[in-house]
Amino acid sequence: MNPKVLTTLEYHKIRLRLAEHAATSLGKAKAESVQPSLDFAEVKQLLQATDEAFKVDRLKGGAPFGGIRDVRQAIARARIGSTLGPADLLDIALTIGGGRKLKRFLLTMHENEPIPLLAQATEPISENREVEEKIKSCIDEQADILDSASPELARIRQELRTSESRARDKLEQMIRTPSIQKMLQDSLITIRGDRYVIPVKQEYRASFGGMIHDQSASGATLFIEPEAVVTLNNKLRELKMREEREIEKILIMLSGFVAEAAEDLSLSVEALGELDFIFARSGLARVLKATLPIMNDRGFLKLKKGRHPLLNPAAVVPLDVELGNQFSTIIVTGPNTGGKTVSLKTVGLLSLMAMSGLFIPAEEGSQMCVFDAIYADIGDEQSIEQSLSTFSSHMTNIISILKGMTPKSLVLLDELGAGTDPAEGSALAIAMLEYIHQFGCRVIATTHFSELKAYAFERKGVINASMEFNVQTLSPTYRLLVGVPGRSNAFAIAERLGLPRPILEMARGHVDEDDKRVETMIASLEANRATSEDERKKAEQQRAEAERVRSQLEDEREKFREQRDKLLAKAEQEAKAAVANARREADEVIRELRRLALEERGAVKEHKLIDAKRRLDQAAPELRDKRDAVKTAKKKADVIGVGDEVRVVSLGQKGHIVEMAGESEATVQLGILKMKVNKADLELIKQAPAVKPVQPVSASVKRSRDENVRTELDLRGSNLEEAMIETDRFLDESFLNGFGQVYVIHGKGTGVLRTGLQDYFKRHKHVKSYRLGNYGEGGAGVTVVELK
Template structure:
């Protein structure tokens, strides 16, 4: 990509931003060397890496690349078996620390450094290839404390030497302190201190006592009044100290050599680390830049189609920049942008050019999802920084020189950008030149964008196939540009409107309008009409879009409600079916059990308390079951029948049970009577009954007489006698009443009631009850051999 276009489109400013996000010197170097490429596969790969890094940043947070030093020179020294210094080894350790940290960032969150990577993106292999070399790193840290200090525990020999050094130092200090503090030496000392000269411990002695103080002279003061003497008592100790220091240095060199040898065994992995780390730093810097400018990964094509949606120039303040939509290369290859100065025409050019450079460099662009860029081999731009109306000839010549160079090099794989093409010379000639240049590029299918003030170019764009007008919108009321780019509509100069708003007298404006040719005036009027129609259409489109969105939201809500209702319906039906199944199954089980018990009791020769208790249980169960059913039985009639309306054999409906039956007994004083419902006979109050007209009642052992009365024959075996002995009067009468009903319905001619003699109270109660029973023909005490006064023989009416 040519250097002039990179500079003109301010690509270098984006690179400076990118470099600031890199954490290592090597990463910054990669950022600074980034240039656009024209291989579409290479571009897509770089874009995918940026997107994957951005995805990781958004999910896990930023990744720091501090501590990544350039150790390539040290690695070359290791290749020739050279020993590294403590500083170089510490830099190597720092790189390994960064390697471990960065690799852990790329692994699963489980904390297992040996686990496979969580992501399966384009960065996976790079993270996987990093080698922390933990053993080597730990060994370096164990041995080297800082660039100037090696740990005592780096080796046993070094520890022993340093222990000897300390002991020797202590001996020297003890000897010197003894000399300094002795009474015989105090008069000879210049100062009561111990000092170092040439790496040896000395004492400052006055010059006049030079011959009296035994020792080696190492230095004297500038005045000559003081000499620095190494006492003979510590000369040997100083010699020993010096030898130990030499041994210490030799041992340190041996330790550094051993560490270097160990590092050299991993030179290939270290080379890979120092290659991958800067690449990751560079990629994550691109992702951080994308995050900062809210960028997206653009789509790419090799067909020369540009479709930028809501593009924002990255060098304009995000709070002030106005997003623009730009298309080029699909329906038209040449776009002519017109409009007033400072209206955003140049920004539109630079946005397209800069986005192209950024995209082909693997950088995201600040635009809306779905934006598409074409891959161009070259981008040419002739964009002047000066926006003055008056341009000198030299400026025109400079622009024309650049234009000539562009025309020589541009082809169908190029993007050409012209700002104010043909300006700076006579308007007629300038317009003609601009039209000829654009026509030349258009015939060669070069994607071109140009800004202009010339009306001739507006007409050219309107009348030439494959060429389109565009304009930067201008608000005449506020005298400010909106910076919106309108494709397909030529721009209006608005000079008269602006002048009028600024206070230019109307008569001058009228004179100016009269000076304009008829064709020019008509053309400007057409543009004005187009602008008015566009604004009206845009308002209508916005209203339609709002209504459509509202309708869509309502449709979604209705669909959601329908889904909820359908789901609730299915759930309720399922629950109801399940409940009904349980109720039916329960009823079936109860019916089976009841019939089984009735048959058992019948075969044993009589109904007793068990039968009445069973009947009560069935009645209670049916009452409770009614509340569970979704569909209730027939509702109770609002009109309550009178006791006199019931006759034995009448067909009735038991409302609480939802069953039909036949009246077996007449109502008593409380309005209770017995109703036969199939094989079930139960006591019911008349308030729960409804007389029905039932010409044909079907059921087991039920027949209808010619008079409409129903005769019921008992299917069960009824005993010819009932034993009431041991029961209270109330219990006995209740059982007797039920027994007499069953016996009568079973067509027994007579039965025996056993009540015993006792006090006679039970016998009298039985006789009183028999006297009230309508279907009893007669009753008498038992004869000899029948039970005597302990029984009563009852004869039924036939």
């Protein structure tokens, strides 16, 4: 890319802003040297990487770059055999650890949210855990060599501490001695040249032996090493030299480890710098509220609400422009200070940003093109050094553009043809635009010449545009209006500023009729456009309001559904729990009733039944509460009589009435159990068939219901022959008493009695059907017989 156009479009300022978002000096260096790419595939890959980093920032709040340093120079020195210092070695260890942490973070996220390019960028980052551990085992976080770096260093430092302690103890004894204290300036011990000394007053120099190492600025104090500690100080000096030699050995050893891994470390550092650069691009996009542009290589450009990234976002007016589809050249006309130059720079700078892998400050759906070159002739090109006029400088620049451009270039021309005679300037401008247009470039040019308005109107593929100007306020709005040529507005501005009307009328008289018609037409177009724009804004507002209401209704409906589902689920759980609890209690009651029935041989005491029924009611209050509703929904008989088949609602069991116990109660046979039940708790299933009166052959045949008649027959312990005789008598009595259903208790045993009786039931004239008892009726030990 031509360096001149980068300067003209202020691309270097984008580099500086990008560098501010780098977390390391590695990423900052890459940001400061970034260049637009001319390769379409590379640009798409750069933008995809930026998009992946933007996703990481959005979901995780950023990536961890802590501890990563630019250690390339240190690695290079180690490679050629230099000994690295503790600080350099510590930076290398921290960078290795930071790189490993960053790699693990990105690969973990890639498993849940695919970020393939970032995951691929981590591949060169090597573990190098051995180098990191060796360095950290010898150097602490303050870049000091640890005692544990080697056994020899630990021994030397132990001796040092012992010798230092002896020297200090010796001097402490001296400064506490009264005869010496009067000679001292201060009762303290200090160090000069790695040797312990004490401050002695100048006047006692002759009477105080020892070696002078320093004196105060005033000369009143001498720092003397007493003869008593000379030997100890000499030993300390020797130990410190040995310590330095041992530390040198340790650093040489660690530098050797770095040299062995230099290739892997260099690749890791480069990969870390590239990742930091990618996340810096994401950080800039977040600050600029930028979006991912849709890239193409066919010369098509469509900006939606594009903003210049270097201007104040609160003050900048968004730019809508489309180039390269129906028209490849835009000619922008209108007065100065209207924002034409800013529009040119916005298009050019956003194109450079997109080609650099950066998001652009525009609405989503904006499309940008990868140009093979961008050329710009913008601003005052006058050169005093070269003695060139503004026109000459512009022409020199444009000629250079004409020589270098290709059909895939973007050309931005500001004030085309300015700086010379208007007639010649407009002719040159039309000729140059026609040449560039025929060449196939994408062109945006600004001009003052009215002749170019007509050229744009007549030439296919060229379109007029203008910068909107508010005549009422005498100020530009900085909005680009594509399809509407600009007006000078000179007369309107002069009139608003107070120029006398006679002068204005005289000036209008000097304007050609054709120019007047053009100006009137432009004014009409602007008025129509303003009206259409207002209508469009109103329609968009109404659509946005309708969309907001629809979204609100959808949210409320979804919340209602969720609340309804939660309530239904809760009610269902509570109902299931209540039913399960009721069933458990009912089972317990039934088991107890069976036990009582067996103990009483079929006769359950009434007070025990009442107590069991009370417990059952307490176990299922929900069922009891619903009992009235169930009753009203079921068929009820006005009169319930003996022999009727009924359901005990509170128990959910079927049975037959065997006795009416007063007006409000009835004795019900439930399987092998009998119990008194309130009539209100009974539901009629089937009435007993009316018994037709039969003229008896003898008086002994007629039977009537009495208290001794039962609806069950217990044959347990009988043989088959006895059982058949007793069963025949029992079935006849039951038939005559109008029973619809009776129970024959034969027990389980070997099954011989059950099988023989069931064969007998098949042939009996009063038997309609038979079956084994259900749960609660005795199971396989009872046969339930339905009579005709």
